[in-house]
Amino acid sequence: MAPLLKPALRRAWRDLNTVQFGMTPAHALTLGPMDTATGSFLDLLNGTRGPELLREEGRRMDLPDGHVDGLLRRLARAGLLDDARGGGPGGDLLRRRRAVLDRLRPDLASLSLTTSDPGEAIGRLAARRAARVQVRGAGRVGATLASLLAGAGVGEVDVRDIGRVEPGDVTPGGLPAETVGDRRDEAARRVARRHAPDRPPRRDTRSPRGQDTQGHSLVIIAPRDDIGVHAPSPSAAEPLIDSGTPHLYVGVVEGTGVVGPLVLPGETACAGCLDADRTDRDPAWPRLVAQWRSGRGRSRPVPPCDLALATTVAGLAVAHALAFLDGRIPSTAGARWEVSLPGLTWHARPIWAHRACSCGAADKGEGEHPSAKVGSHETMARERPSKTPRREGGTARPARIWRAHV
Numbered sequence: 525m526a527p528l529l530k531p532a533l534r535r536a537w538r539d540l541n542t543v544q545f546g547m548t549p550a551h552a553l554t555l556g557p558m559d560t561a562t563g564s565f566l567d568l569l570n571g572t573r574g575p576e577l578l579r580e581e582g583r584r585m586d587l588p589d590g591h592v593d594g595l596l597r598r599l600a601r602a603g604l605l606d607d608a609r610g611g612g613p614g615g616d617l618l619r620r621r622r623a624v625l626d627r628l629r630p631d632l633a634s635l636s637l638t639t640s641d642p643g644e645a646i647g648r649l650a651a652r653r654a655a656r657v658q659v660r661g662a663g664r665v666g667a668t669l670a671s672l673l674a675g676a677g678v679g680e681v682d683v684r685d686i687g688r689v690e691p692g693d694v695t696p697g698g699l700p701a702e703t704v705g706d707r708r709d710e711a712a713r714r715v716a717r718r719h720a721p722d723r724p725p726r727r728d729t730r731s732p733r734g735q736d737t738q739g740h741s742l743v744i745i746a747p748r749d750d751i752g753v754h755a756p757s758p759s760a761a762e763p764l765i766d767s768g769t770p771h772l773y774v775g776v777v778e779g780t781g782v783v784g785p786l787v788l789p790g791e792t793a794c795a796g797c798l799d800a801d802r803t804d805r806d807p808a809w810p811r812l813v814a815q816w817r818s819g820r821g822r823s824r825p826v827p828p829c830d831l832a833l834a835t836t837v838a839g840l841a842v843a844h845a846l847a848f849l850d851g852r853i854p855s856t857a858g859a860r861w862e863v864s865l866p867g868l869t870w871h872a873r874p875i876w877a878h879r880a881c882s883c884g885a886a887d888k889g890e891g892e893h894p895s896a897k898v899g900s901h902e903t904m905a906r907e908r909p910s911k912t913p914r915r916e917g918g919t920a921r922p923a924r925i926w927r928a929h930v
């Protein structure tokens with residue numbers, strides 16, 4: 525191990541014996557009391573020295589025996605310590621690919637804020653390379669989020685759609701103007717690949733790319749069709765439910781952006797649950813949906829989907845998708861986040877698993893909201909690192925040493 529104080533957090537002295545790590549309430553912590561010698565010692569935690577060398581430096585600075593180890597333990601417990609050699613084989617591989625890592629350094633620094641254990645951030649970043657995500661829909665939202673996922677290090681981003689790129693599909697961050705007239709799915713895949721920091725990992729040729737829904741870490745359903753966004757079809761999602769494939773809904777409908785729900789089949793509410801719940805609340809819902817869908821074939825004006833809203837929606841969807849791929853359960857599991865013009869203030873609507881839906885989430889949940897079931901993600905995917913911050917364990921925390929920044 526080569527201990528490294530997380531460089532993502534700025535360090536400053538609040539007073540003569542208290543150090544503050546970080547500036548913002550979301551991630552800042554204070555550490556004290558701390559004497560000047562220990563404060564100077566913190567500068568040595570830059571990832572260039574192992575524990576043995578650090579103990580030697582501590583002796584040279586007249587720090588008491590055991591002080592260095594105690595300090596490292598406390599810093600690690602607070603989630604402030606990283607490991608410049610951590611992250612396992614994936615982390616080693618990424619460090620060897622310097623150009624790739626340099627592209628991803630800001631993403632790595634972000635991950636270091638939401639992970640706890642030393643080396644965990646780079647391990648998770650490296651694991652994204654093995655992830656396979658399929659994006660269904662290559663309009664303004666879908667093409668942008670496909671590029672964002674590839675740029676964030678997701679190894680395989682497949683895009684599915686029909687038709688050819690139209691001028692209104694062009695988006696900074698999504699499909700560029702020179703793709704107008706090209707096949708939409710191919711153009712979006714090509715653009716996503718161009719944004720990837722690394723070549724995609726080789727795939728087994730026996731499982732041809734995109735032929736199935738099996739083996740996808742996540743499918744993102746981003747329809748260009750606004751009815752598909754507002755009233756996602758339960759039957760279209762059946763193969764995903766049956767194969768246990770996690771999927772996330774996203775899109776823009778009439779000036780409202782929608783992100784969610786993230787469906788963990790059999791665990792959290794699906795499109796069928798949403799539809800059944802809406803029918804309970806509004807008996808006219810099925811009649812309305814039937815009329816909207818029956819009018820779908822007719823030519824109609826271009827649906828509203830301005831660049832700012834499309835980009836906002838794509839950004840939040842990618843943040844939730846990456847959180848899921850990184851091993852956490854984002855708040856879109858069991859909820860739809862919505863944002864409307866012109867205020868663009870996000871709010872979440874809970875989506876409850878419905879007893880009448882065949883997905884089985886209602887039996888599993890027993891009325892419990894998925895945000896309370898933090899353990900369920902581990903059962904869905906293999907080899908996910910622990911997401912529970914380890915802020916206890918080891919030696920007892922000394923009284924009045926740590927406190928949350930206010």
Ligand SMILES: [Zn+2]
Pocket residue numbers: 793794795796797798877878881882883884885
């Ligand atoms: Zn359901």
